[in-house]
Each structure stands twice: as C-alpha cells, then as structure tokens.
Amino acid sequence: MNSLERTLAVLDHRIPDRVPVALHNFLMACRMVRADFRDTLRSGELLAEAQLAAWREFGHDVIMHENGVCAEAEALGCEILYPAEGAPHVADPVVKSLDDVARLNVPDPEKTFPLNELLKATRILVRETRGEVFIIGRADQGPMALAAALCGPEKLLTAAADPALRSKVLQLLDLCSRMNRVFGEAQRRAGAHGSSIGAYGSSLISPRMYDELEFPGNKAFVEAMRQVGCRSFVHSCGNETALLPHLVRTGADCLELDPLTDPKTCKDATRGKTSVLGMLDPHGVLRRGDPSEVREHTLDIMRIMAPGGGFLMGPGCALPLDAPAASIHTVMDCARTAGAYRPDGSLSGFPPRPW
Numbered sequence: 001m002n003s004l005e006r007t008l009a010v011l012d013h014r015i016p017d018r019v020p021v022a023l024h025n026f027l028m029a030c031r032m033v034r035a036d037f038r039d040t041l042r043s044g045e046l047l048a049e050a051q052l053a054a055w056r057e058f059g060h061d062v063i064m065h066e067n068g069v070c071a072e073a074e075a076l077g078c079e080i081l082y083p084a085e086g087a088p089h090v091a092d093p094v095v096k097s098l099d100d101v102a103r104l105n106v107p108d109p110e111k112t113f114p115l116n117e118l119l120k121a122t123r124i125l126v127r128e129t130r131g132e133v134f135i136i137g138r139a140d141q142g143p144m145a146l147a148a149a150l151c152g153p154e155k156l157l158t159a160a161a162d163p164a165l166r167s168k169v170l171q172l173l174d175l176c177s178r179m180n181r182v183f184g185e186a187q188r189r190a191g192a193h194g195s196s197i198g199a200y201g202s203s204l205i206s207p208r209m210y211d212e213l214e215f216p217g218n219k220a221f222v223e224a225m226r227q228v229g230c231r232s233f234v235h236s237c238g239n240e241t242a243l244l245p246h247l248v249r250t251g252a253d254c255l256e257l258d259p260l261t262d263p264k265t266c267k268d269a270t271r272g273k274t275s276v277l278g279m280l281d282p283h284g285v286l287r288r289g290d291p292s293e294v295r296e297h298t299l300d301i302m303r304i305m306a307p308g309g310g311f312l313m314g315p316g317c318a319l320p321l322d323a324p325a326a327s328i329h330t331v332m333d334c335a336r337t338a339g340a341y342r343p344d345g346s347l348s349g350f351p352p353r354p355w
C-alpha cells in the first residue's frame, strides 16, 4: 500500500498494512528549512517546500498543512502579527462591535490572502507527492474559535451568555461556519484529500454550550466536505473524554485528539464509528523525551488505539518548532515495525488479543 491507500483504508474502516503516521508539524517544518517564518508562512511555495522537506526526511503518510490558526481571520480582515519564529496571532480583531458582523462577507479563497497561498501550497504538495500521499489542507479554526479571533474571546463568551445578544452571536457563527465550508471546498478543488477544523472544546466551553454553538458548524462542515468527496477531520485538543460522544455525532471521518483524552475511553467511544488521528503527546514526550521514552509512549498509545484499525498515529496537536527529528524517526520506526497489521487487525508487534 502507498501512503494514500493506507490512510484511506483507515478512514474507510478497513485494515491497512500498517499504522499510518500523520504529522501536525507546520512549525517544525518551517524550522527544518531554516527560513524566516514571516516569509514561509505567507508563501504557498515556501509552505510547500517546508512540508516536502519534512516529508522527504520522515516519509510520513499524511501531510497536514496550514500556516497557523489565523488564516481565515486574516482573510476576513483581522490584522495578524507574524513573528520571526513562531505561529502568527491576531493583533487587531476586525469585529469591534457585534453590529460589524453584518458588514462582513465570506471572501473568495482563490483571490484572498493568505487563503490563496495555502491553496497554492496544496496544489504543489499534491503534485510533488504524485497523488500517493494523503494531503490535509486544513480549513483552520472552527466556528467558535474563528469567531473568538474575529471579535476577541472575552467578547464572544460574554455575548454568548447574554440572551439579548444570542441572535448576533448566531449570525457571527454562521459567517464563520460558511467561511470554513467555502475554504474546505476550495481545498478539495485544489486537490486536498481531507480538510480539518479546530473545535472549541471542553477546555473552553461546557458540553451544552458545545452542542448549542459549536456542534452545528462542525456538522455543517462535515456534511459539506462529504458533498465534495473530501474527508473531514475535527480537531479538539485537551481532555475531551466527556465530549467524545458529541464529537462522534458530528459524523466526521476522523477526530484529531491528544492523550489528555483518555485513550482507552476514546477507543471504546470511536470504534466502528469514526477514526482517530493523534494521541501522541507533542510537548511532554515528542519534544522533551529521549528516543527510549518516545518509543515507550508510542507503543503504549499504539497498543490501545491501533488494534482493529481506525487509527492514524501522530502528535495530538501541533508539534513545537524545536521538536527533535529523532522523535519523529522513532515514531516512524514504531509504525513500520510494531505497527504492521495481521489480517485479523491485531498488530505484529503485540500479542494477538480480542478487542
């Protein structure tokens, strides 16, 4: 199997030849090409070059590409600060009052910076990997996080708790959800096999608030991606153990989760319903651990998450820019050896067992 076939097997609930590896690594990839982040994160050519450098080094199966979490906020008019080394952030939100929302329109991603550059990167990545690697052209923050970027998180959460402002909050979330869908659809047209949005989860809002404000946009994104033949990924880092049934209900092809969500509960909640990408600890282990600690952690997660399929292994959130390459080589080695599947869905590196 090539990387695309291996990844599609997982998303289609079939057993691949081995556990595929997905790298959420845009910062680390930028660091690997020793370029100025301010240039790289604003150029489709340089973004693709950084991702290709990482792919040639590690040979992972899924390229997850983005330029941070502010691309749609920037396209909608926020002022974004790009540091010389690190992820961009919002310097000036575009929505000063919720009345401003009525004046905002979803822009054409092909003509609007930086979405046009991200689409350019997708085209280059698909071409240079000859269609053999699964490309996720990320569609940035989901509706709540994008709304928080547009007006400031405090203003959003205060307004969301005020019944008098509910209709204006819903109007803002509708705009953000449409932005997600329009950009995800454009990513598909550019050749991406999948697209992803970041959900506002348990670390910020209650499950009830998730259902009221975040879930509708997540589900709309998943359905829009299905319409255009694009696989949908919903990212939610932090401890999402309690939110798992809600995230599964979005219908996403895959949930991107980190190990703060209990892996065993996660496996039980998702088995046969959706796939999971992630579960490796990007900071505590992949960045700080030595190769033996990385190996032990990777095997521990794989032992729980991989039997029976449904698992794309990788960091559960963006890798820090200074994560050592040795950690990623160790993860790849674990996937290629212990992560090979027997026909019954058990892993060659572990004793067969029922699940």
Ligand SMILES: [Zn+2]
Residues within 6 Å of the ligand: 235, 236, 237, 316, 317, 318
């Ligand atoms: Zn995350």
